[in-house]
Amino acid sequence: MFDKIVLATDLSTDWDHVIGCAEDLRALGATQAVLTHVLVTRGLVGAGDVPESEARPKLKEQRGQLELQGFEVTFPWWSWAF
DSSP states (O other), X not given: OOSEEEEEEOOSHHHHHHHHTGGXXXXXXXXXXXXXXXXXXXXXXXXXXXXXXXXXXHHHHHHHHHHHTTOEEXXXXXXXXX
């Protein structure tokens, strides 16, 4: 059906669950995952920017989970390089 999916993580534990279920999308033909980090918008209650020093290890962890499920993982050109 499709071979590439985009996952826009906010690095929360909820997204860990989404990443954990990504393997189900392989049944639809997905083999590649574009992983990107979305920043919370200012003005929202409890919103804050996640410093790069905190975001980078979490993105690497989520990338590793996707790779274990058999995905080829890429990052948008504007994301941090890994």
